[in-house]
Amino acid sequence: MKLILVGFGVVGQGFAEILQSKASWLSRERGFVPTIVGVVTATKGSLFLPDGLDSSALLAAAETGSFDAYPRHADLRRDMSVSDIIGAGIADALVEVSPTNLDTAQPALANCLQALDAGLHLALANKGPVALDLLRLRAKANAKGLQLRYEATVMAGTPIMQMAEEALAGCQIQAARGILNGTTNYILTQMENGMSYADALAQAQALGYAETDPAGDVEGWDAAGKVLILAGALFGRRLNMSDLDVSGITGLASDDIADAKAAGERYKLIAEATPDGGSVAATRLPLSNPLASVSGATNAITLDTDLMGAVTLIGAGAGKRETGSAILADLLAINRAAR
């Protein structure tokens, strides 16, 4: 399977590291032999080599901050655009791992549409196109008989999308409710352990969970983006941020956390999608709710279904390797479907 990577930040590098370390296992155990033929980034440059780029050399060049450091090769082309590389007609799938833009989803959305038009399967970690225009992408992919996959966009490689869309395909899902932002769950866990909000936030930043500007996490917008994705994927609804009730954890004081604890409950930032809409809000849960015992940066989701009742999935929601793993899972699913 010949791949174009758009973006080569944390997720792209995590994916390349997995390919590097597991290539022989993937070939032997899964019959999967991927080749990265192109990589396009906004800041490091771009590379295209029809015979396949070397993952180790890609990672080493990325370390320098520029693909200029990638070794010369007679057939190597530098500085081609995504559009040019798609147009070269070599690749089987586009892996969209460039930074998420939840306002316009661009330029990723245009690249994804072009890739589908050109007959490429898609695997996205970039939330933008999935959150803002999943239904259009889905219609185009279906019309072309192509796979459109986005496991990485919600809970990293914890396989919520394959579970909801395939393993539970016989069930009607009535609601999805989860802890979909690890930073805020880490902060809430530390606050329950007695830490102040400011100290917990500072610790989350020191550990790399929270950005320097943590607003996207603590005000609920990151989780809200995932609600848009779930609304599209599970309920076929195209919602906008303005359709959601979104609040974060910034309004919670240590006293609130302590009050909940005294009542045998816990505050969790719960993101919810139903056929009727979606929300993100700090919510008191009884300890008997499986989501209540999810601590630290871990993510979790409960699907309410007609046939199975509640099914809960708990796992990592972020991380270089964990998100790269989701891309690999998507490509393996594409590979299975193609056989």
Added chain:
Amino acid sequence: MKLILVGFGVVGQGFAEILQSKASWLSRERGFVPTIVGVVTATKGSLFLPDGLDSSALLAAAETGSFDAYPRHADLRRDMSVSDIIGAGIADALVEVSPTNLDTAQPALANCLQALDAGLHLALANKGPVALDLLRLRAKANAKGLQLRYEATVMAGTPIMQMAEEALAGCQIQAARGILNGTTNYILTQMENGMSYADALAQAQALGYAETDPAGDVEGWDAAGKVLILAGALFGRRLNMSDLDVSGITGLASDDIADAKAAGERYKLIAEATPDGGSVAATRLPLSNPLASVSGATNAITLDTDLMGAVTLIGAGAGKRETGSAILADLLAINRAAR
């Protein structure tokens, strides 16, 4: 998709009820139009109708205890064997939902092997053939390009098998550890709430969780059968019961439960499979372990993986509709692969 059902007890009836209630949804939303062409049972008789049996009439006849009550039809044949119906060359898949025999797996194993030889896909709720001879069935299915699925055998329709074998196909699984028997988890939960073992067992029996002879549950053998299945499915190992360390909950006194509770821990009957073997044992878990908070008859499993760390799945582990749902999930996966 034309189906032969072997067995029509709780699981088979649960599956037929789902088909009856969701037929138009499955056709419209999933492009799945199943037809039951044959049903063979040990106690109710057998029916074969190439144009398809009527689910409502099947369920009504089963209520009487005999398929003699199924309405007459010119093309209907009664009392054919599984072998005869397979030999008729009409069916696409065999659904094995007859009672589990963990000693010999027969007669289900022979029927499954014959079905594969005849080019039929397989979906099993019967644990026997999967626990005792998965690797042989797998080799034959692979050689024939057929699907072999058994979601129902572990955790009913909670999709542990699709998660482990497909959604996490990029990960190497290092261990599977779970609460795989709902009866014992219900008893342990009630004992932690102060009930005696005898009272909790009686309540589990009154609720239909435990059999009149509860030995298979409380001595750990039901869970051990699932360890055999996980060992084969996840690690390609053919283990026998005698290879496992199996103990149940019969040795636990109320004092043990209370001691654990006082130490901030909980006893759970943990079934474990690793590449090195398997076990079933009552185990004290800290409350921070996601398995510790799984109460009542609910099941749960944690997979330790190389790329994703721990991934935990929590859901129903038994039930008519929940197990029937697993058969449906398997058939939908077969249907997807066939497209």
